[in-house]
Amino acid sequence: MLRVSLREISAALKEGRVSPTELCQRCLSFIKATKFLNAYITIAEDTALKQAEESEERYRRGQILGDLDGIPVAVKDNFNTAGIETTCASNMLKGYIPPYSATVVQKLLDQGAVLLGKTNLDEFAMGSGSTDGIFGPVRNPWSYSRQYREKSVQNSHTENEDSNWLVTGGSSGGSAAAVSSFTCFAALGSDTGGSTRNPAAHCGVVGLKPTYGLISRHGLIPLVNSMDVPGILTRCVDDAAIVLGVLAGHDPKDSTTVQDPFKPFELTSFIDASKLCIGIPKEYHAPGLSSETLALWSKAADLFENAGAKVIEVSLPHTRYSIICYHVLCTAEVASNMARFDGLEYGHRSSMDKSTEVMYAATRREGFNDVVRGRILSGNYFLLKQNYETYFIKAQKVRRLIANDFVNVFRNGIDVLLTPTTLSDTIPYVEFIKEDNRTRSAQDDIFTQAANMAGLPAITVPTALSEKGLPIGLQFIGRAFQEQQLLTVAKWFENQVKFPMIQLQGMMDHGHTVCRHQKSAFFS
Amino acid sequence: MRKSGGGRMWILRFGRYIRGAPSGGASYWGGLSPGRRFTQAAAGGSDGRQDAAGDPRRRGRVYQNPTWQHVEQRPLPEKKVTVEVFDHLERLALVDFRNWEGVQRLEKAIQFADQLHAVNTEGVEPMDSVLEDRCLYLREDNITEGNCSEELLRNARETVEEYFIAPPGNIPLPKLEERDTFLQVSE
Numbered sequence: 001m002l003r004v005s006l007r008e009i010s011a012a013l014k015e016g017r018v019s020p021t022e023l024c025q026r027c028l029s030f031i032k033a034t035k036f037l038n039a040y041i042t043i044a045e046d047t048a049l050k051q052a053e054e055s056e057e058r059y060r061r062g063q064i065l066g067d068l069d070g071i072p073v074a075v076k077d078n079f080n081t082a083g084i085e086t087t088c089a090s091n092m093l094k095g096y097i098p099p100y101s102a103t104v105v106q107k108l109l110d111q112g113a114v115l116l117g118k119t120n121l122d123e124f125a126m127g128s129g130s131t132d133g134i135f136g137p138v139r140n141p142w143s144y145s146r147q148y149r150e151k152s153v154q155n156s157h158t159e160n161e162d163s164n165w166l167v168t169g170g171s172s173g174g175s176a177a178a179v180s181s182f183t184c185f186a187a188l189g190s191d192t193g194g195s196t197r198n199p200a201a202h203c204g205v206v207g208l209k210p211t212y213g214l215i216s217r218h219g220l221i222p223l224v225n226s227m228d229v230p231g232i233l234t235r236c237v238d239d240a241a242i243v244l245g246v247l248a249g250h251d252p253k254d255s256t257t258v259q260d261p262f263k264p265f266e267l268t269s270f271i272d273a274s275k276l277c278i279g280i281p282k283e284y285h286a287p288g289l290s291s292e293t294l295a296l297w298s299k300a301a302d303l304f305e306n307a308g309a310k311v312i313e314v315s316l317p318h319t320r321y322s323i324i325c326y327h328v329l330c331t332a333e334v335a336s337n338m339a340r341f342d343g344l345e346y347g348h349r350s351s352m353d354k355s356t357e358v359m360y361a362a363t364r365r366e367g368f369n370d371v372v373r374g375r376i377l378s379g380n381y382f383l384l385k386q387n388y389e390t391y392f393i394k395a396q397k398v399r400r401l402i403a404n405d406f407v408n409v410f411r412n413g414i415d416v417l418l419t420p421t422t423l424s425d426t427i428p429y430v431e432f433i434k435e436d437n438r439t440r441s442a443q444d445d446i447f448t449q450a451a452n453m454a455g456l457p458a459i460t461v462p463t464a465l466s467e468k469g470l471p472i473g474l475q476f477i478g479r480a481f482q483e484q485q486l487l488t489v490a491k492w493f494e495n496q497v498k499f500p501m502i503q504l505q506g507m508m509d510h511g512h513t514v515c516r517h518q519k520s521a522f523f524s
Numbered sequence: 525m526r527k528s529g530g531g532r533m534w535i536l537r538f539g540r541y542i543r544g545a546p547s548g549g550a551s552y553w554g555g556l557s558p559g560r561r562f563t564q565a566a567a568g569g570s571d572g573r574q575d576a577a578g579d580p581r582r583r584g585r586v587y588q589n590p591t592w593q594h595v596e597q598r599p600l601p602e603k604k605v606t607v608e609v610f611d612h613l614e615r616l617a618l619v620d621f622r623n624w625e626g627v628q629r630l631e632k633a634i635q636f637a638d639q640l641h642a643v644n645t646e647g648v649e650p651m652d653s654v655l656e657d658r659c660l661y662l663r664e665d666n667i668t669e670g671n672c673s674e675e676l677l678r679n680a681r682e683t684v685e686e687y688f689i690a691p692p693g694n695i696p697l698p699k700l701e702e703r704d705t706f707l708q709v710s711e
Contacts, residue, residue, distance in 0.1 A: 099675040213655050226653045255660045256653075280586055287590040298586040313587075320592045324639050331633070335617065342618075344688050346679040355695035361618045373619045374626065378633040380617045381609075391637055396650030398643050403651060438633065455654030480654075 002030060002182040003501065006071060006239035009185060013059060013070050020059065020070030024052035024114050027072040031116065031183045037139045039177035041077050043117040044084050048072070051114045058112065067242050069112030074178045074187040077118040078125050079230070080219040081105050084115075088221055089133025090123045092347050092367030102219020103251050104188060104230050111246050116184055119174030125190055125223050126334070126371050127437050128198055128444035130173025131429065134369070138173040140166040140203060140426055141181040146503040147469035166426045166470070169202035169444065171195040172231060176203040179233045180502060186243050189231040192223045193326055193441070194421075194448025196231025197460040201421035201473030204462040204502060206494075208232045208240045208487075209448075211480050212455035213258045215244075216251035224333040225256075227326075227452040237461065237491040241267050244483060258481075265484045271492045273307035278489075279414035280311060283319035286446050290424035292466045297420050300463065300474055303496055304418070314414060316405040321398055322450045323442055328382050328395035329453075334372075335379025341367060371437045403454040410479050416489050417477040419447055421460040425470035451477050459490045462499040471499070595642070597635045605631060610707050611700045618697075621706055 001009070001018065012018050028045055055070035064070075075081060078088045080098035087093045101109070109115065122132045131137035142148050143165040152164075168177050172189025176199035179187045189196040191209040200207025208231060215230050222228055230247065234240045245264025251257045280301055285294065305311045343349035343363035350362035368376070382391040409417070422444060432440065451458040457480070460473040476493070478486030610627065614620055621627050673686055682689040700707060 096679060099672065099679070213658075250661070252661065252663045255662065256655065257661070258655065258658060259661055282587050282591050285587045285590050287593050289590065294586065294588070301586055318643065321640060321643050324637060327633070328637050328640065344680065344690055345676070349681040353691040355697075356691050356693045357618065357695060357697045359691050361620070361697065364619050365622075368619065370622075370626070370629075373622070374629040374633070376617050376619050377613050377621065377626070377630055380613050381605075381630060381634065382637065384609075384612075384616075391640070393650050394640050394643075394645060395637075396652065397645035397648040398640060400648055400651035401643070401645065403654060436629070438629065438636075442636065 002026060005236050006185045006234060006242055010067050010071060020052040020055040023070065024048055024072055027116055027183055034181050034183060037141060037177050037181060038136050039119055039138055039174040040117045041087060041089065041120050041135050042085050044115055048114050048116050055112050055114065065112040068108065068246060070114060072114045072116045072184045073108055074116050074119050074175060074184040075105055076121055076172050076175050076189045078121060078190055078221045079105050079188060084118060086118065088124045089121050089135055090367065091134055092341050096347055103216040103253060104247050105219065107247055119178050119187060121174055122171035123369050124372055125171040125192060125195055126375060128170045128441045129167045129432050130170040130199065131167060131432065132369060132371050132437055137429060138168045138177050140168045141177055141504060142166060142204060142470055142502060144504055147465055151469040164428050167429050167432045169199035169426060173199045175233050176200050176205055179205045179235060186239055187233045189233050190220055190228060191231035191452065192228050193330065193445045193452055196233060197421055197448050197458060197475060198444055200233055201460045202426040202471065204471030206234050206237055206240050206459065206461055208244065208459045209451060209457060210244060210248065210483060211457045213256055214248050214481065216254040216257050218251055218253040222337045224330050237487055237494050238267055241487050267488055267491045271488055273304065273309040276309035276489065277413050277415050278304045278309050278311045279314040279409055279417045281314050281316045281417055281419060283316050284419040284447060288423050289420060293420045293424055293472055296463050296472055297474060300418060314409045316409065318398065318401045318405055319450060322402050322453055323446050325395045325398040325402065326449045326453060328391050329399065331375045331379035332382050332392050334375045335383060338372065338376050399453050402450060406454045406456060416486060419475045421447055421473040421475040425466040425468060425472050447475060456480055457483050457486050459486060461490050461494050463497050465500065595639055607707060614705065615697055623706055
């Protein structure tokens with residue numbers, strides 16, 4: 001039952017085939033069974049059960065709040081949640097209990113969703129592997145899938161099964177792993193440089209990055225103010241549209257949200273592909289792109305063409321500089337945003353108190369890990385008076401060139417761009433840690449961060465399995481605020497490729513055992 | 525740059541078909557066998573796409589080879605980042621380098637960022653935000669919430685009545701020679 005989509009489980013709840021409390025309990029026990037994935041930092045068991053009971057009461061009275069009523073969801077741990085510990089996987093905020101909830105979290109709760117817990121991430125969302133938080137790395141559920149295990153038995157040398165697990169990608173790896181391993185039906189992530197789409201592609205789920213300014217960032221602990229957006233992770237494109245419909249819209253508490261009214265939409269299954277124009281940016285064949293991903297990208301282009309769409313090669317000439325530009329702007333904004341952590345009003349506080357400066361320095365030394373400190377120092381370097389013009393302003397100019405590249409392409413009649421999401425499928429943790437965080441981010445974010453620079457919506461759709469049995473995703477980038485068109489194309493593509501469901505050995509049996517004990521009429 | 529395939533050689537040849545593995549009998553690419561289509565196209569294009577035929581670099585619309593290469597990063601000139609700058613950064617950021625790795629991390633970051641200078645940005649205005657064409661929303665100056673000082677003070681470690689307690693201010697960090705910092709050792 002946990003394997004179905006959000007839409008299907010919502011229908012089941014409305015028809016009374018399953019109750020919210022039963023669903024919540026199953027998800028909670030499944031979370032316990034998949035604890036070794038380390039996807040969750042905090043599990044809000046008591047509040048979740050209470051929310052589920054309230055939802056059940058509403059179903060009984062026939063007064064449900066919407067499609068999300070009673071649906072278990074998870075939220076990345078850099079969103080503030082009132083009364084539930086929010087840590088950003090950092091010592092700086094360990095034990096911090098926010099007095100308010102982020103707007104997006106509140107919107108989910110107002111629709112009756114059941115918040116299961118907070119998911120794991122890279123510390124302060126800095127990283128592309130979900131390996132650098134203080135609670136440890138997140139394991140990719142596909143490491144335990146039958147598809148991967150069968151292939152690795154054929155290919156592998158004698159390696160200890162348990163030590164060769166794969167990374168989820170980052171930084172919203174916990175959210176991606178939670179959705180992929182069926183412990184929740186939707187999860188919130190954040191996307192600054194690809195942090196939602198990267199783990200979504202590696203975990204075989206749908207990852208949507210909405211247009212900058214569509215969804216409120218109030219309550220999302222900021223990394224890069226001009227590029228952050230809350231991201232949505234679900235198992236299919238329809239579900240992403242449902243969640244987007246709930247979250248999007250102007251928020252008076254976030255003045256960077258646009259004031260245009262947002263109308264939630266339903267996706268049609270049929271599109272007239274002959275009216276579509278798909279762009280293939282040639283610079284997205286970057287060095288290091290795996291031949292499997294390349295082949296899938298080619299096949300996807302062919303797929304659209306055979307359906308009657310116009311598939312045109314386009315050029316985004318500044319692509320190769322976008323990762324460097326992102327690096328400068330990201331570290332500069334991070335240096336500014338991390339300045340709020342001084343230990344005075346919240347978070348960790350050092351016991352050294354000779355002066356405020358000494359206390360701040362000691363607090364930040366104790367609270368931040370290497371990655372965060374490294375980015376703060378780099379950012380400060382680029383913002384020094386002598387470097388401001390040559391690095392920061394230069395990067396802002398390059399940003400405009402990159403954004404203009406996209407504007408030009410879309411102005412020439414392209415509806416949607418089709419690109420790879422990642423260079424290849426995911427790799428084992430022991431290999432991932434051979435390079436440092438910055439190098440990995442520079443490699444892994446190469447296709448995803450341009451959309452953040454330009455503020456455009458982008459979605460990754462799981463496309464096929466690699467030879468190792470691991471998911472590869474392809475990315476669609478759309479015009480600003482045209483999520484309906486983007487999601488329609490993505491949904492059509494999803495229906496064509498029919499990505500296989502993950503087959504988790506042993507874990508589903510446990511789920512069945514729980515099912516039998518609870519005598520539910522609804523069987524998976 | 526990490527080679528794809530984890531050690532196995534992936535040779536990119538025109539017309540070579542790498543198949544992802546479907547499982548559980550899941551239908552794949554709408555039922556049409558992809559292998560067959562690829563060999564058909566390789567034979568010279570029975571699908572009528574004139575530009576694909578004859579151009580060995582292109583398969584349909586996707587280039588088969590990378591269209592650009594990473595530039596060899598130039599090493600930093602001798603002593604570009606001096607100890608004074610490192611010290612200055614530690615004071616500004618109130619964060620320490622801690623060890624050689626920290627220092628090297630910054631040097632590598634600067635090396636990486638130096639590649640930006642190759643871009644011609646003559647006459648281009650810097651971009652602060654993608655929403656620069658719009659006005660930020662300003663709400664009415666009415667009090668809608670507040671009176672939550674207890675909640676806010678709860679998160680602070682040291683408070684007295686309704687005050688956050690800070691150590692004495694206006695005392696600058698000790699100078700490099702007197703500070704307990706890695707940079708002193710590295711001199």
